Amino acid sequence: MRRNLVALTLYFAVLFLATVAVYRKPIFEDNFDVFPYLGCVHLHSSTDASTIHHATYAEAEAHIPSAAYATLATEASEYRRDIASNPLHFAEILPFYNGRFLFVELVAALHFGPLHMPPLAAIAFVSACSYLVLGTILFVWLARYLEIVYSAPFAILLMLSAPIMRVGRTPTPDALSAVFVVLALFLGLETRSPFWCCLLLLVSIFVRTDNVILAAAMIFYFAFLSEKNLSMPRLHATTLLFLAAGSVLLIDRCSGSYGWAMLFHHTFISAVTNPAETLVRVSPKEYIVQLVSGSLSKSSSMILFIIVGAIGLLASSGLKTSRTLRDLGAILFAVTAMRYVLFPSLLDRHYAAFYIVWSIVMFVGLAPVLGIARAENRERLPAMDSMLVAK
Numbered sequence: 001m002r003r004n005l006v007a008l009t010l011y012f013a014v015l016f017l018a019t020v021a022v023y024r025k026p027i028f029e030d031n032f033d034v035f036p037y038l039g040c041v042h043l044h045s046s047t048d049a050s051t052i053h054h055a056t057y058a059e060a061e062a063h064i065p066s067a068a069y070a071t072l073a074t075e076a077s078e079y080r081r082d083i084a085s086n087p088l089h090f091a092e093i094l095p096f097y098n099g100r101f102l103f104v105e106l107v108a109a110l111h112f113g114p115l116h117m118p119p120l121a122a123i124a125f126v127s128a129c130s131y132l133v134l135g136t137i138l139f140v141w142l143a144r145y146l147e148i149v150y151s152a153p154f155a156i157l158l159m160l161s162a163p164i165m166r167v168g169r170t171p172t173p174d175a176l177s178a179v180f181v182v183l184a185l186f187l188g189l190e191t192r193s194p195f196w197c198c199l200l201l202l203v204s205i206f207v208r209t210d211n212v213i214l215a216a217a218m219i220f221y222f223a224f225l226s227e228k229n230l231s232m233p234r235l236h237a238t239t240l241l242f243l244a245a246g247s248v249l250l251i252d253r254c255s256g257s258y259g260w261a262m263l264f265h266h267t268f269i270s271a272v273t274n275p276a277e278t279l280v281r282v283s284p285k286e287y288i289v290q291l292v293s294g295s296l297s298k299s300s301s302m303i304l305f306i307i308v309g310a311i312g313l314l315a316s317s318g319l320k321t322s323r324t325l326r327d328l329g330a331i332l333f334a335v336t337a338m339r340y341v342l343f344p345s346l347l348d349r350h351y352a353a354f355y356i357v358w359s360i361v362m363f364v365g366l367a368p369v370l371g372i373a374r375a376e377n378r379e380r381l382p383a384m385d386s387m388l389v390a391k
Helices: 002-024 034-042 049-063 066-075 078-085 087-096 101-112 119-143 148-159 162-169 174-190 194-204 211-225 234-255 260-269 284-295 302-315 323-342 352-370 382-390
Strands: none
Touching: 002 119, 002 148, 002 162, 034 049, 034 066, 034 087, 034 101, 034 119, 049 066, 049 087, 049 119, 066 078, 078 087, 101 119, 101 174, 101 234, 119 148, 119 162, 119 174, 119 352, 148 162, 148 352, 162 174, 162 352, 174 194, 174 211, 174 323, 174 352, 194 211, 194 234, 211 234, 211 323, 260 284, 284 323, 302 323, 302 352, 323 352
């Protein structure tokens, strides 16, 4: 009991200090997205392009380190120089970002509400708080299977890893999206609440619309593939699928989305300074080139965490208590493939929730082998039983 209390205290002390560090040291290098997110926040106080543009760049120049600001605003490319000097073109790129409704509204509430936080500080605050919540969910989830004295170091090891810390330090919606996803999956599988899982995943679509893929996959799993105590009536599942699709259509409509082809072209092929005035198409060759080049990215930790997930699936193959976790790990592999086909990018911040869940699957799968599982969850693997019988 004493060891568990010490481990618990140390874990949350380290997590809190890490959260403070994450908040105080946001990553701005190579993160141009912070400018349009600031612009989306300023849309709440004005619809004049020049006013929004001036407020955005004044805020950024005042709070972003000068070297990073110069690179982001003027030095990196002709596209960024054009956006920095042309308020109308800046206004035209905002629909690429304004669909992250919950994130933008939360930042706006922190800025225009009683706290009056500067927009850039509010964005960093949301990401840092999301990092803290992720660490809490991770610990609670692991502690259901592992003794606390072991779940604490495993959890802090993951939370201090470069990909997870980076998502907390990056002022974008990705950390908030990861919170909704991980919490939804925890509630769905660990508390046997498929309704709350699906509801939170539907809400997460308003943070990142590509979460619709995971939402659809989990709804299908609960309706057709899950254990009986996790099953969902198919009529309910059909209704939720329509709600998920309708949410994406509503977001695209309200944000003024330019469609998949423009987003793909703008992100991977050539940035478009005036998307509202431009028509683009993506040729099969362009798509295949990006599909191949995206998979060869050396800056992503995806391969490492795919291996982590695969180890978890193999280690948990003989454990009854981790069947749902094993199913979840496999679902995330399928969702990763579908997301990549739709949008061939393997940025770590887009997959932080998946990295966390795959790590949980591995820790839980290896726990009985290492002898660190909670007493009520200890199970012998078939291979170990065979060895005992042979002796």
